[in-house]
Amino acid sequence: MAIDSRLTGNFVGGEWTVGESGQTRANVNPGDLSDTIGVFTESGGTDVDAAVDAARDAAAQWRELGPIKRASYLRAAERLIERRADEFAAAITREQGKLLEEARGEVNRALAILDFTAGEARRLNGVTTPAEEPRTLSMTFRTPIGVVGLITPWNFPLAIPMWKVAPALLAGCTAVFKPSPFTPYTAALLTGVFTEAGVPAGVLNLVQGDRAAGEALVANPAVAGISFTGSLPVGTAIHVAGAPRLLRMQLELGGKNAVIVLDDADLDAAAEAIAFGAFGQAGQRCSATSRVIVDRRVKDDLLERLVTRASALKVGPGTDPTAEVCPVVNEERLAACLDAIDGAQDAGAKIACGGGRVIDGLPEGYYVAPTVLRDVPWNCEIAQEEVFGPVLSVIDADGFDDAMRISNSVKYGMSGTIFTQNQSRAFEALDRFEAGMLHVNRPGVGAYAHLPHMGVKASQFGPPECSPQVWDFYTDWKSACISY
Numbered sequence: 001m002a003i004d005s006r007l008t009g010n011f012v013g014g015e016w017t018v019g020e021s022g023q024t025r026a027n028v029n030p031g032d033l034s035d036t037i038g039v040f041t042e043s044g045g046t047d048v049d050a051a052v053d054a055a056r057d058a059a060a061q062w063r064e065l066g067p068i069k070r071a072s073y074l075r076a077a078e079r080l081i082e083r084r085a086d087e088f089a090a091a092i093t094r095e096q097g098k099l100l101e102e103a104r105g106e107v108n109r110a111l112a113i114l115d116f117t118a119g120e121a122r123r124l125n126g127v128t129t130p131a132e133e134p135r136t137l138s139m140t141f142r143t144p145i146g147v148v149g150l151i152t153p154w155n156f157p158l159a160i161p162m163w164k165v166a167p168a169l170l171a172g173c174t175a176v177f178k179p180s181p182f183t184p185y186t187a188a189l190l191t192g193v194f195t196e197a198g199v200p201a202g203v204l205n206l207v208q209g210d211r212a213a214g215e216a217l218v219a220n221p222a223v224a225g226i227s228f229t230g231s232l233p234v235g236t237a238i239h240v241a242g243a244p245r246l247l248r249m250q251l252e253l254g255g256k257n258a259v260i261v262l263d264d265a266d267l268d269a270a271a272e273a274i275a276f277g278a279f280g281q282a283g284q285r286c287s288a289t290s291r292v293i294v295d296r297r298v299k300d301d302l303l304e305r306l307v308t309r310a311s312a313l314k315v316g317p318g319t320d321p322t323a324e325v326c327p328v329v330n331e332e333r334l335a336a337c338l339d340a341i342d343g344a345q346d347a348g349a350k351i352a353c354g355g356g357r358v359i360d361g362l363p364e365g366y367y368v369a370p371t372v373l374r375d376v377p378w379n380c381e382i383a384q385e386e387v388f389g390p391v392l393s394v395i396d397a398d399g400f401d402d403a404m405r406i407s408n409s410v411k412y413g414m415s416g417t418i419f420t421q422n423q424s425r426a427f428e429a430l431d432r433f434e435a436g437m438l439h440v441n442r443p444g445v446g447a448y449a450h451l452p453h454m455g456v457k458a459s460q461f462g463p464p465e466c467s468p469q470v471w472d473f474y475t476d477w478k479s480a481c482i483s484y
Helices: 045-065 067-083 085-096 100-123 159-171 184-196 211-219 232-245 267-283 296-312 331-346 399-407 423-432 468-474
Strands: 010-012 015-017 024-028 036-041 136-144 147-151 174-178 204-206 223-229 248-252 257-261 289-295 350-353 371-374 391-397 415-419 437-440 475-483
Touching: 010 045, 010 184, 024 184, 036 184, 045 067, 045 136, 045 147, 045 174, 045 204, 045 211, 067 085, 067 100, 067 159, 067 184, 085 100, 085 184, 100 159, 100 468, 147 159, 147 211, 159 174, 159 184, 159 223, 159 468, 174 211, 184 204, 211 223, 211 232, 223 232, 223 468, 232 248, 257 267, 257 399, 267 289, 267 296, 267 391, 267 415, 289 296, 289 399, 296 350, 296 371, 296 391, 331 350, 331 371, 331 391, 391 399, 399 423, 415 423, 423 437, 468 475
Parallel strands: 147 174, 147 223, 174 204, 223 248, 257 289, 257 415, 289 391, 371 391, 415 437
Antiparallel strands: 010 015, 010 204, 024 036, 136 475, 350 371
C-alpha cells in the first residue's frame, strides 16, 4: 500500500522538504520483508540546523499564547487521532511489527497522554509565599526553556513521541523531533496531525534520520534541552556531548526488570503476568519482564506454568488476529536475541522452551520463539544486560532477602514487581526495590499518563516523563519579589 510521498521527507518551518544530502533509507515491515513501506530521507547537520532555526523563529509567538490557548491545539490533535485511530494502529503494526491489538493500545495511551497534558494547562503554576518586608508580594512561576530536541525510539513510535511533544508544546517550547529511523512513518503521521490541528509553522519540526541527525541536534547551541529515550550507551554519549555547555537532559534509558515470586504467591496469576510482561510486544519494552527471581521452594511449579504458557503462544505477524507474539523490529534485534541465548547456555543456563528463530509457516521476517531459560546464574551477562526481545531468565533465590539482593544487583532500575500474599513483604519490597516503577501482584509493565514514567540508577537521568513532574524539564523556575 503506497503512502503519501510527502511524508517520506522532513517537516521544517511548516513545509515538507527532502533532506539536503539526498541520502535515503528504506523502511521495511519486520513481519514481512517483502513489504517496503517507503523510502525516507536521511538528514544531516544542515537539515537539523534549518529545523532548529525554524523552531527558534517560532518561539516568541508560541510562548506568548500562554498554556490555556496552547492546550486547545493539543485537544484538536486528540480529536483527530481519535478519528484516525485505525490508521495510526495499522501504521504502527506495519512498520514496528507489534500486534494490531497492541498498536491500538498504544494509540489509546497516546490519547490519554494528550488528555492529561492538555488538562495541565490550568495547573502550570507557581506559588505565592510570605515576604520578609511589608507591602511586598513574593512569588514563583514557570517559563519555557526554549527550543528542545526530542529523540525517540522505535518500540513505541506514537506514545513515546507523544509524551515528549505534548508537554513540550504545552510548556511553550518549540521542538525539533527526531524519531528512530526504523519508525519514520508513524512520526510523519503524528507531525501531520499537529499541523492539521493548527499548530503554527516552526513550532513542531520533524527531521528524519539516524546518528548524524541526532548528533547535530545535540550539538546545536540554540537547543536548550534534549529529551531522549533509548539505550544506555547512546544516552551516555548524548550526556557527554552536551555536558560542556550544560545542556539540559532528560534521558530515559534501559532496564533489566525483575519479577520476584515468593513461596506464598498465587503461581497461576504470577505466570500469567510474567508471560504478558516478558513476551508482549516480543519483549521490546524498557519495562519488559526479563528476569524472574523465584523462591527455590516453588521454582519447579512456577517453571511448569511458565513453560506451558510460553510454549502455547503463537508467533506471527501483527496483522494476524490469532498471533500472540510479534516479530522483533530488525535483523540486529534478531541477532542480539539469539546471541544472548547462546551466551546464557555458555554460562550454564538451560533452555526450558523456545531458544531459536521461527520460520515455518510465516512470511519472511524477524521472528523469535518465546524463550524461557532456567538455572540462570544471577551474575551472568544475560541476567545483567538488557536483551530487548522475548527472552526470559529464571533465577533461583533462597527466600525474600536473597531475591531482593539479586533484583538490585543490576546497574538498571526501571521496573520492579513482587508476587506475594504477605502484605508486610509487599510493602517492604516497595521500600527496598532499586527501581522507579513498582508493582505488586500485577504485571510489571504499563503505566498511567498521570504517573511518572521513570527509573533510577542507570535507567534515568533528569526529570521523569509524563506526570506533573515533567514540567521540571520543559520549564525554568523563576522567583519574583514585588514591592508596592
